[in-house]
Amino acid sequence: MTDAERFKQLLRNDLTHALKARQPHVVSAMRSAISAIDNAEAVQLDPDANPARNVDPLGGSFGSGEVPRRTLSSDEIRSILQAEADERTAQAGAYRSLGRQDEAYRLVQEAAAIQGHLDGDDAR
Helix, strand or coil: CCHHHHHHHHHHHHHHHHHHHCCHHHHHHHHHHHHHHHHHHCCCCCCCCCHHHHECCCCCECCCCCCCCCCCCHHHHHHHHHHHHHHHHHHHHHHHHCCCHHHHHHHHHHHHHHHHHHHCCCCC
């Protein structure tokens, strides 16, 4: 099992527990973190490729979606999760300055849920 798979499995386990415990801020944070890792694993398309050449005139396509995903290291995953937590912390500060304490609190809770995976060294 790769580091990315281990991290995503732990995040999914937390997502399941948060859904059962009705913790919407944790649910949101875990979904976002899983999506961020999934997006980072996506392979960049060649901008010079002609996508029209892979299209079947009868409506199908020829292997257009069959590309292996990137393998992320523990450091890359930690960087992604740290960016997710930092983004929420910054947004919370902006909401606080606007007097939106409820939104700031939600974002701080989401950042803490993500940060817990960084502090817990999940990719052991």
